[in-house]
Amino acid sequence: MRYTKTFIPTVKEVPADAEIISHQLMIRAGLMRKLASGTYTYLPAGWRILLKIIDIVRDEMNKSGAQEILMPAVQPIDLWQKTGRDVDYGETLGTFRDRHGRINVLAPTAEEVVTSLAAGEISSYKQLPMNIYQISFKFRDEFRPRFGVLRSREFIMKDSYSFHADPESLDETYKVMYETYCKIFRRCGLEYVIVEAESGEMGGTGSHQFTVPCESGEDIIVFTQDGSYAANIEKASVDPLPKQNPLSNPPAMQEVHTPDVGSIEAVCEFLKCRPQEMIKTLIYSADTETIVAVVRGDHDINPEKLAASVGGRHIELADEDTIEKITAAAVGFAGPMGLAQKVNLVLIDPAVAAMAVGITGANKTDYHIKNVVPGRDFALEGENTKVVDIRNAVQGDTFNSKPLLFRRGIEVGQVFKLGKKYSAKLDAKFLDAEGKEKPCLMGCYGIGINRILASAIEISHDDKGPILPITIAPWEVIITPAGAGEEITGAAENIHAELAEKGIEVLLDDRPDIRAGVKFNDADLLGIPVRVTVGQKSLAAGNVEIKLRNESESKKVPLTQAADEIIATVNSLKAKLNVGNPRA
């Protein structure tokens, strides 16, 4: 291809609204432009990259035995009401009303659609297992789109869905998809880690996340140094904290006046105590039920663990009215005492149960209570009360007695075992060999195509721009004629023609009257792995220069062998990414 025939609007200045490096470079390299918050137009170079990623994904998915389909981007909301996910997704679900007054959903994912397809088409165990996927635009009306393409409202996702007659079959496909994902990310040149994940509102019984470690990631990975454990913080288990020595003569509870100090920080300052001496009491709603969650003052509730401990139901913080009704106090003065009778469930974190004594809200506006002894002043076990891990892991926690470490990462893929959650609700049933009707078991498997691009740039760039793996670079080779003149232009044209002829993805920077420095900088900004410089300096000796994007020195090769050398270079770069064992 010719640079002059391609729309590659590179820019020198960094865009004002781009915070992270991948976002900045994607704009600067002319890969994309923003249309509105969280929506981007992909320009030729950017779209070429996405297409190459899609090619890899499609190739590996097909090899795994999955079949590609395409489902509608607009779905009737009825399906979502049947599974209850219209409520779970809430305002993240983008909807519009059509001319007939029907409410339509802009597809954020397709479990409902694919399950309803299966409900109509699958009737016998002989049709199972089946794994179908699509690569398509998804829309989520995010609270807050940010970080360029990392959290956008519109994005491209590969989503696949498998259907099974029995758990063994689901396990088998899950394993195949897991391995397929390893191959895909490896071919895309990503360093990734696989962590245990919470299946969250997707529902289900098991999940792994594929995460690219980097500072700008929004996910937090929790792991042990020896690599024996790695999990998303949403899922990460912690060893229970050691029980504090009980006070030999614990003082009675004492009410203290704490006017207008509702938050943990404010109470600590007012009472001159530390957050870990506090007991935090939060009120949640799940459907019509009310749930009390109790954690130590310095700990955060883990919503995924909380949801998991109420059977995976959708939960949210109770509104102010509910809190005031239950605690008989303003928000900020809740305590666990006496609440068990007023709510459906009380969940107490083990770290609270391990406390000898603590400070809590008094369930009375402007008052707290000191000398609260868990187990004495409020029950730890009871009909609707139990101790269960509901908090986030923090620095200092251990798991299996090993210290937990933390780092950030970008989630690029996730695999789930869904079980019967959707098939039961949407009647995706089949007859087994005994003629008995059963709901299909399902798995689902997602990959964020755009995130692969963004994370590749996040983990591999220098001050000149991205350093892209050859498998996803917009072009494999760029030819940069340095200087004018028949000789230079002719040589560059010849190499370009020969490479193109032999199937190399090559871009010839044929822009006239552009200084060599500008061409070099644009080549670097595009992240193209192999640059061929054709200029007077080397050409005088009959040579051209081959330079790799990630190396500083170039190699001189005779003009007559240039094409062969370039092809060999490209092949060796490709070979590096198509072999090797993924890290797990």
Added chain:
RNA sequence: CGGGGAGUAGCUCAGUUUGGCCAGAGCGCUGCGUUCGGGACGCAGAGGUCGCAGGUUCAAAUCCUGUCUCCCCGACCA
């Protein structure tokens, strides 16, 4: 949704406090010339109803009210 910030040329921004001398700079773009191996230089140009709508005033980018959009931080996200 809560808190903070910002909307002025295609891009990055100054000017707003103290209303008038205020439509500006750099980059980019067009033309001509000199340059030509890591974002050259000179000359000449094009380009903005100062987000939008009201209001105050002799006079508004500047003050007031409303509204929209964008960004950052935070609140259970792929």
